[in-house]
Amino acid sequence: MSDPREQRPVRVLQSFGGPRPTTNPYLVQLLDSLPADVRARTFSWRDALRGDYDVLHVHWPELLVRSAGRGRTALRRLAFTALMLRLLLRRSAVVRTLHNVSPHEGGSASERALLRWLDRSTTRYVRLNPATEPPTAAPVDTILHGDYTRWYADQTVPDPVPGRVLHFGLVRPYKGVEELLDAFAAVTTPGAQLRLVGRATDDGLAARIRAAERTDARVSTLLDYVDDETLAHEVGSASLVVLPYRRMHNSGALLLALSLGRPVLVPSNEVTEALAQEVGGHWVRTYPGDAVTTAAVEEALSLPVDGVPGPDLSRRDWTDIGRLHRDTYRAAVTARRAG
Structure with missing residues (x-):
């Protein structure tokens, strides 16, 4: 019984x-x-x-x-x-x-x-x-x-701005933002711009970001918590999301970007390569090594997604x-x- x-x-x-x-x-x-x-x-x-x-x-x-x-x-x-x-x-x-x-x-x-x-x-x-x-x-x-498709289903997602690179989420030291700033400083892609969105948890890192914004007119920031409406607008406006985490393992931000139909550049490891296989290599673009490079950003920006089937999130x-x-x-x- x-x-x-x-x-x-x-x-x-x-x-x-x-x-x-x-x-x-x-x-x-x-x-x-x-x-x-x-x-x-x-x-x-x-x-x-x-x-x-x-x-x-x-x-x-x-x-x-x-x-x-x-x-x-x-x-x-x-x-x-x-x-x-x-x-x-x-x-x-x-x-x-x-x-x-x-x-x-x-x-x-x-x-x-x-x-x-x-x-x-x-x-x-x-x-x-x-x-x-x-x-x-x-x-x-x-x-x-899981994905974020239904979570953002009622939000307005704008068309991407050509050349716009976005990093979003809590800005923490392990997320490789300083390396992204260094790499982007040498980017020569016409129309390229870098947008950083999210609350900074480290004062020194926040100061480094603001210094980059002052010295490079292509860099803009919103260093604060943002609601879903604002985040959908920021992610939608990006042509490329870059998440150069030093320890990339599980990332809700990565899946959020994919759920809104934006390609993501991430470090190459067992997890990200498997995700690229799952959802499509046009959507998850990877780079080797510990730090994102100028070449990796420029190459990822040059790859079109027009006409490419959207990311396959059926397992999510x-x-x-x-x-x-x-x-x-x-x-x-x-x-x-x-x-």
Whole structure:
């Protein structure tokens, strides 16, 4: 006889709070895509420590142990410790999505120890591409990162401006913006211009960008958070999106650009070459080496996309992604009960 618990909806607590205008669209679309037999809710510490749920689904685990100031960080880590003990005592399953190989900004030794504890407690991993190696031997499911086609379906997307190169998203040191500025300074393509859009998280990097804007009339910036309407306009106006990340692994920005029908220049690695094979080489253009070069930008700008079939994003449909997450949650619950 089947376990009646397997017939009821699986209850999932996500590790992010209620959606806001600045919430990563990946998370919002994941919530919306989950089928009716998944009862998902967003995170609060009260719910995490006192609520009933079958699965804790963790995204970017470092955010669970970080806060502003030493005192608040210490309290957050005490709460995290209590959460880990509660998960153990209640035999709750933990699913963790491997968005990054490691946190973009490194943490302290105590933070790393807490995150290793979470890894040891993880029942099942979700990876967004098959190249990601999970940190433990727990089972892993590959569920590709979804597209943004429906997310931007109601936005107006303008025609591309010939020669316009765009970099967008949070401006962080690891994203290779300084190398892009250096490479673009030597670009001689007629009509070329560089647009940088997104909030800068590093004051020194922001100053470097503004200096380039002052000295090169072809460079313009909007160094602030932008809403979906503005972002659709900025991406649509680009002839080429350049994402010269020093550690390119999973990129929502890359898929966003493809969803709006704009070609992207990225570093060559196992992940980006596989994506080029999947969606079409006209749309994902790669360069070798650690840093983007002037030649790579000029060559990518010279390749037309007129008459080329749009990027094939058929494997990135959110209906399938929601169903696959449901299957992962159920497998994790079954394994936790059996173990």
